[in-house]
Amino acid sequence: MKRASPVRQRFAALGLLGVPLLTYPLLSLPGGSLAGIPATYLYLFGVWAGLIALATWVAERRGK
Amino acid sequence: MLSGWFVAALSTAYVLVLFAVARFGDARADAGRSIISANVYALSLAVYCTSWTFYGSVGRATSGGLSFLTIYIGPTLMLMFVGVIIKMIRISKAYRITSIADFIASRYGKSQLLAGLVTVIAVIGVVPYIALQLKAVSASLDVLFQYSDDKFLPWWLDSTLLIAAVLALFTILFGTRHLDATERHEGMVAAVAFESVVKLVAFMAVGLFVTYGMFGGFSDLFQRAAESPELARLLQLDSSRAGTWTAMILLSGLAIIFLPRQFQIIVVENVDESHLKRAVWLFPLYLLLINIFVLPLALGGLLHFQGQNLNPDTFVLTLPMARGAEALALLVFIGGLSAATGMVIVETIALSTMVCNDLVMPWLLRSTWLQVEKRQDLSGLLIGIRRVAIAVILLLGYIYFRAAGEAYALVGIGLISFAAVAQFAPAMFGGMYWKQGTRAGAVAGLLAGFGIWLYTLLLPSFAKSGWITSGFVEQGLFGISWMKAQALFGLSGMDEISHCLWWSLLANIGCYVGVSLNSRPDAVEAGQAERFVDVFRHAQRETDSRLWRGNASVDALVGLLERFLGPARARQQLGVYAQSRGAKDWHGLPADADFVHFAEAELAGAIGSASARVMVASVAQEEDLGLDEVLDILDEATQVRAYSRDLEAKQQELEAATADLRQANDRLRELDRMKDDFISTVTHELRTPLTSIRALSEMLHEDPRLELEARTRFLGIIVSEAERLTRLINQILDMAKMESGRAEWTTGEVDIGEVVRESMATLGQLFREKGVELAGDIPDSCPAVLADRDRLTQVMINLLSNAVKFVPGGNGRVGVRVGWDEKVVRVEVSDNGPGLTAEECVVIFEKFRQGGNTMTDKPQGTGLGLPISRQIVEYFGGNLWVESQPGAGANFIFTVPLPAPEE
Structure with a gap:
């Protein structure tokens, strides 16, 4: 039987990581603001961008 | 000054560019040089961002703060589970599936009933969404002209109809080029990708303009908003809405693959599975970029137009207009137009395929009045039906838009649509991963989910618009309080979308699983279940051919293909197929199970799997295999x-x-x-x-x-x-x-210098008798090694006695030297004898091989001394070798490793 591809498994792991990070209760943690920008706004976009960056790394790195 | 003519000319020019891009894409596809790269594919996915995103997100942000983001986080997370999508693509390619209705129908035994049901749900759920796009275009035109004195030209009154007509033309031209719906529409995809870029650029431009042009950047905007208690609320998340947040992520995650247009772009238009790898990150990146400025725009609009009671959905346009930035406003208008048209085009193609294959065809094939059985070439008719379907769907959208106007039923339709297509999820996921799921279960689940969606979401939205009485929402159906449409069984405290999603999915999954477990699939279903679930496992040909038994004639099947695909296309496909089976010509092929499957798959691409099954069954005498078999x-x-x-x-x-x-x-x-x-x-x-x-x-x-x-x-x-x-x-x-490993060794610390001196003393007499000089260079204290003292002595004596044997009597000289480094102690015995050739240097260590000419001279030893010595030295981890040249004496060297220093 063909084994599931490691790239696909890495993506799925990223998805599973993203679910708790981008939902409650973790979302209620950031509060206040940083340099005038609300921390929640920074947190949401930061985690989102982080996930995308990791996915880019998984997808685009060469070779194995 | 914005004149109607100018806007008209600009829109026309933009649409012409769109036509040009699509034409270019098609031309390249025809020439065999596809322009659909991984990047284009990923961008075309952004058809997800409709005008509802472009204009509506800002509106949502003015009331719900950051909660609008869930609509884009859901797809980001869903795309990570790329294995699911690849499985959908693989199945669709293998069985030439062209729409989500076909997918579900094909999985559950090629059922026309299911195909029709899914199509009806999709049409009811999505046509209002198309209407919303038209409304967005119309509203954006209103805003543009609100600031101009120009009187509209009479036909401008119905600019929306004109736009709908142009879109219908575009869709017909680029969406129905081939009859075979599995054929990709590369021109259309290219145009959609182009539109994605336009809307992103437009939105980012207005975002930058408002954030940095009208305000002093992010922190300035946020700080000014924080001063007003009403706006400050938008900057914080409301933890009491945690359930809604999660529900929206789930809903949008399902929508990204089950909306008909998304299925069309992700699955049907996919050229290469590997493109998905790019889409997994590029499409979320697109979503992130298009959302960065949504909240700043919402806050900017609220701050700028305080007290003016302007529709926040139009902030994207009104903000630049208020500053007189007309060029930017036009760019935004074009961006909004892109968002709307892209969605309408793809959605219409997807729906028209479903309507044609899953609603009209089954009816046509059954009806006697059209005499379908008798007509020779049906391919033209099929294309015609699709084109009419496109026009009708757009017309329906337009009518709905006109009828609904500002009603809630239109404004709120975005998420209502999402909730409708979410009903496909149990049947889809179950179909791909659960062999036990049956047609009865799928029908029951879909009906239950769709029914609850109608009752808890669509009908209340009609009631809110005042089209029907709202009694069932406020007091419950027939006044029964637990039947309240948006607080079913008293479940309250949720917003209407989460409420609907929760109940409809519960009923849907419950019915699907419950009925599936209590019903038996028929033979076709069981076969399809196996093929779908195990699609990655193997080439199915073997099993496929065993699952079909009967008689068919090649002529009848070819006739069928020619009728539905058109003669030219049919011949071309037959040729390709014959080649794949290694035959020169399809005429000679047997009408076996494999051929029947080929014909059925080809037909499925054109008319859907359910109708294809019926047609093939009509020309072949098939033996009914029982379920057990x-x-x-x-x-x-x-x-x-x-x-x-x-x-x-x-x-x-x-x-x-x-x-x-x-x-x-x-x-x-x-x-x-x-x-x-x-x-x-x-x-x-x-x-x-x-x-x-x-x-x-x-x-x-x-x-x-x-x-x-x-x-x-x-x-x-x-x-x-x-x-x-x-x-x-x-x-x-x-x-x-030694060789058998039974030799006895007594290992202890040995001072090599002492061993050497003793050996020299022992043999001193021998040297003196022969008159050979024996010189030693041995330091007084040598490091101790771990070895067997007697054995080392044996080695030393062997080397010395060899040396004395071979040096000439009288002026012979033998030197012994002991030295060491960090790792080994090294002992050298050198003589001035006749020396050894390179070959001899090797062979003297073999058993019974001696130095000197054994043929003529009397042997001087046993020929075992050196092999034994070497074995002894190697036993202690050292080496024994000789360095010599003929006539220059020989230098025997052995090493014994020093014990490893204790750490």
Whole structure:
């Protein structure tokens, strides 16, 4: 039987990581603001961008 | 100043560019040089961002703060589970599936009922969404002209109808080029990707303009908003809405693959599975970029237009207009137009395929009045039906838009649509991963979910618009309080979308699972379940051909293909198929199961799998396989697969074992040969001294008159030969013990310098007798090594006695030197004897090989000393070798490793 591809498994792991990070209760943690920008706004976009960056790394790195 | 004509000209120019891009894409596809790269594919996915995103997100942000982001986080997370999407693509390619309705129908036994049901749900759920796009375009035009004095030209009153007509034309031109719906519409995809870029650029431009042009950047905006208590609320998340947040992520995650247009772009228009790898990150990145400025725009609009009661959905346009930035406003208008048209085009293509294949075709094929059975070429009719379907869908959208106007039923339709297509999820996921799911279960689940969606979401939205009485929402149906449409069974405290999603999915999944477990699939269903769930496992041809039994004629099947695909296309596909089977011409092919499957798949691409099944069954005499038989065949196939896997594994094990055995055998043979050699050599070596002893003894025995002097000499020789014999036998025993590992070693700390000095003292007499000079260079204290003292002495004596044997008497010289570094102690014994050739340097370490010419000279040793010495040294982890050149003496060197320093 063909084994599931490691790239696909890495993506799925990223998805599973993203679910708790981008939902409650973790979302209620950031509060206040940083340099005038609300921390929640920074947190949401930061985690989102982080996930995308990791996915880019998984997808685009060469070779194995 | 914005005149109607100018806007009209600009819109026309933009649409012309769109046509040009699509034409270019199609031309390249026809030339075989597809422009659909991974990037284009990823961008085309952004058809997800409709005008509802472009204008509506800002509106949502003015009331719900950051919660609008869930609509884009859901797709980001869903795309990470790329295995699911690849499975959908693989199945669709293998069975030429062209729409989500076809997918579900095909999985559950190619059921026309299911196909129709899914199509109806999709049309009801999505047509209002198309209307919303038209409304967005119309609203954006209103805003543009609100600031201008220009009077509209009469036909501008219905600019939306005009736009709908142009979109219909575009969709017909680029969306129905081929009859075979599995054929990709590369021009359309290219145009959609182009539109995605336009809307992103437009939105980012207005975002930058407002954030940095009208305000002093992010922190300025946020700080000014924070000062007003009403706006400050938008900057914080409301934890009491945690459930809604999660529900929206789930809903949008499902929508990204189950909306008909998304299924069309992700699955049907996919050129290469590997493109998905790019889309997994590029599409979320697109979503992130288009959302960065949504909240700033919402806050900016609220701050700028305080108290003016402007529709926040139009902030994107009104903000630049308020500052007189007309060029930017036009760019935004074009961006909004892109968002709307892209969605409408793809959605219409997807819906028209579904309507044509799953609603109209089944009816046409059954109705007698059209005499479909008799008509020769139906391909034109099919294309015609699709084109009409496109026009009708757009017209429906337009009518709905006109009828609904500002009603809630239109404004809120975005999420209502999402909730409708989310009903496909149980049947889709179950179909791909659960063989037990049956058609009855899928129908029950879809009906239950759709019913609850209607009752809790769509009808209340009509009631809110005042089209029907709202009694069932406020008091419950017939006044029964637990039947309140948006607080079913008293479940309240949720917003309407989460409420609907929760109940509809519960009912949907419950019915699907419950009914599936309590119903038996028929034979076709069981086969399809196996094919869908195990699509990655193997090439299905083998099992497929066993699952069909009957008689068919090639002519009838080819006739069928020609009627539905058109003669030219049919011939072309037949040619490709014949080649894949290694035949020159399809005429000679047998009408076997494989051929029937090929024909059915081709037909499925054109008219959907359910209709294709009916058509093939009408021309072939098929034997009805019972469910049990089908299950037997499938089980057998599964077992055969398992066995063949086992066999393969076993075979590999056997091969490995055989290789090991062969190696061991070779080694044994080698050892055996060596033993034989050894014995014959030993025998030879033993015979030499024995022969001389015997010869001399016989002489003594037979000649009693031999003189005393000769007797003494002979007896001396006999004694020395006997000694040699004893030595030889001792050494052979020694060697044998060492080789068999039974030698006794007493390992202890040994001072090599002492060993060397003692050995030199022992042999000192011998050297002096022969007049050979023995010089030692031995430091007083040498590091101790771990070794057997007696054995080392044996090595040393062997080397010294060899040296004394070979140096010339009188002026011979033998030098001994001891040295060491961090790792080893090194002992050298050098002489000024005749030296050794390179070849001899090697062979003297073999058993029974001696230095000097053994043919002419009397052997001077046993030929075992050096091999034994080498074995001793190697036993202690060292080396013994010789460095020499003929005529330049020999230098025997051995090393013994120092014990590793304790850490």
